[in-house]
Amino acid sequence: MSAPLPSDPATDPSFRDMLDTRPSLTMDARDGLLFEGVPLHVIAAAVGTPCWITGAETLRHRAKALRAAFEARNLPVNLHFAMKSQDHQATLTILRQCGYGVDIVSGGEMQRALHAGIQPSGIVFSGVGKSDAELRAAIEHDIAQVNVESVEELYRLDEIARACGRVARAALRVNPDVDADTHDKISTGRAGDKFGIEHRRAVALYGEAARLKNVRLVGLAVHLGSQMLTAGPFREGYMRLADMVREIRAAGHTVEAVDCGGGLGIRYRDEIAPSPDMLAGVIAETLGDLDVRLSIEPGRWLSAPTGLLLTRVIETKAGNPDFVVLDAAMNDLARPSLYESWHGIMPVAPNGLTSPTKLWDIVGPVCESSDIFARDRALPADTKRGDLIALLDTGAYGAVMSSTYNSRPFAAQVLIDNGKWDIIRQRQSVADLIAAETVPEWLTAARNDHG
Numbered sequence: 050m051s052a053p054l055p056s057d058p059a060t061d062p063s064f065r066d067m068l069d070t071r072p073s074l075t076m077d078a079r080d081g082l083l084f085e086g087v088p089l090h091v092i093a094a095a096v097g098t099p100c101w102i103t104g105a106e107t108l109r110h111r112a113k114a115l116r117a118a119f120e121a122r123n124l125p126v127n128l129h130f131a132m133k134s135q136d137h138q139a140t141l142t143i144l145r146q147c148g149y150g151v152d153i154v155s156g157g158e159m160q161r162a163l164h165a166g167i168q169p170s171g172i173v174f175s176g177v178g179k180s181d182a183e184l185r186a187a188i189e190h191d192i193a194q195v196n197v198e199s200v201e202e203l204y205r206l207d208e209i210a211r212a213c214g215r216v217a218r219a220a221l222r223v224n225p226d227v228d229a230d231t232h233d234k235i236s237t238g239r240a241g242d243k244f245g246i247e248h249r250r251a252v253a254l255y256g257e258a259a260r261l262k263n264v265r266l267v268g269l270a271v272h273l274g275s276q277m278l279t280a281g282p283f284r285e286g287y288m289r290l291a292d293m294v295r296e297i298r299a300a301g302h303t304v305e306a307v308d309c310g311g312g313l314g315i316r317y318r319d320e321i322a323p324s325p326d327m328l329a330g331v332i333a334e335t336l337g338d339l340d341v342r343l344s345i346e347p348g349r350w351l352s353a354p355t356g357l358l359l360t361r362v363i364e365t366k367a368g369n370p371d372f373v374v375l376d377a378a379m380n381d382l383a384r385p386s387l388y389e390s391w392h393g394i395m396p397v398a399p400n401g402l403t404s405p406t407k408l409w410d411i412v413g414p415v416c417e418s419s420d421i422f423a424r425d426r427a428l429p430a431d432t433k434r435g436d437l438i439a440l441l442d443t444g445a446y447g448a449v450m451s452s453t454y455n456s457r458p459f460a461a462q463v464l465i466d467n468g469k470w471d472i473i474r475q476r477q478s479v480a481d482l483i484a485a486e487t488v489p490e491w492l493t494a495a496r497n498d499h500g
């Protein structure tokens with residue numbers, strides 16, 4: 050049995066609340082649910098389902114709002130989008146045009162970012178296991194900085210940089226032992242989490258690193274966790290970092306830069322989401338007087354509300370409970386099955402807002418008991434085969450976490466921009482999946498075991 054998802058019919062927002070809190074969504078009496086002004090039924094008819102939709106204007110709006118929060122405080126900050134949350138070339142292009150760099154976690158992300166025209170000077174590389182080849186590529190492209198996550202990685206980076214005849218710029222990613230007060234599986238800055246260098250060890254290590262010839266430490270980095278909703282853990286983490294900067298300087302070393310990581314949460318259900326102004330305020334208060342180059346690495350806050358997953362009802366199944374079986378599944382959107390996360394689920398039809406509702410378990414077709422998007426969730430009582438349903442706020446950690454489990458190809462992706470829309474990733478076919486596989490000739494040549 051999978052754990053029940055935290056739907057609560059008594060307190061869940063109504064469809065009207067979901068619309069009122071998401072400027073990108075509107076309901077039209079004739080066309081039903083629109084995203085950034087485009088009827089979703091039109092896209093479904095042309096592209097099929099399941100289909101990821103991204104709104105370019107929503108992304109631009111959020112990118113500008115985040116920047117504005119820091120500008121309003123006269124606090125210069127480098128903005129690095131955490132592209133693990135959404136890595137499509139179109140997304141990266143829009144954010145590049147908005148003046149963003151990226152935070153990457155792999156060589157693959159580096160290639161994607163460079164391909165989208167992001168300058169190496171706008172790329173920061175965090176990650177607990179960077180291969181030699183990935184570190185070499187980072188050094189050769191001369192990216193802004195490598196956030197080193199262990200003593201071992203620091204010395205390995207020095208060796209690889211020496212072999213390349215270069216000096217690598219790096220920051221020590223510190224594990225500050227702060228509880229981000231979020232889901233256990235998306236906390237990263239507690240003692241015992243695999244990320245970063247223990248903060249008690251980091252100050253001495255900074256001094257040792259000064260002796261390395263092929264690494265130049267520029268500062269410190271931290272990332273506390275994801276979907277953080279309150280100021281407290283940010284403040285605690287950044288105060289710890291500020292103390293460390295002072296200690297390192299007191300020992301005679303230079304600290305030029307502090308990377309504050311990501312983590313800013315959003316409202317999925319009824320959370321009181323923190324504002325960028327809160328983050329800017331906490332950073333100004335804790336790190337603002339240190340005369341360091343500041344940067345942040347937001348992912349979810351920028352990308353989650355820019356996306357939805359459009360899906361169609363394959364079947365309704367009467368019983369106890371009654372099920373709605375969608376054509377999207379956990380292989381498309383993994384978050385509910387991984388973190389029991391709550392996503393708004395809305396009918397697309399024009400009468401969706403006014404029809405009487407009843408409680409359903411909303412599931413996908415994958416052969417896993419955990420392939421459940423929501424339990425006890427309100428949808429129209431007359432929901433039937435063929436109806437379109439939208440899963441909201443899936444722009445972050447949505448398409449990027451898809452798999453092809455159960456031979457379910459990757460879904461199509463569509464970008465909407467100012468009333469125009471286009472397919473930005475073709476639906477994968479089963480033929481594509483099979484084409485990537487080979488069967489050794491010696492196997493096909495073998496005789497059948499059953500004679």
Ligand SMILES: Cc1ncc(COP(=O)(O)O)c(C=O)c1O
Binds near residue numbers: 175
């Ligand atoms: C190093 C680093 N930076 C930034 C992020 C982005 O986090 P979020 O999407 O919560 O802003 C992550 C993901 O948790 C991360 O590991």
Ligand SMILES: N[C@@H](CCCC[NH3+])C(=O)O
Binds near residue numbers: 133275276384445
């Ligand atoms: N994948 C997680 C976030 C992980 C952030 C990266 N450390 C989610 O969907 O909430």
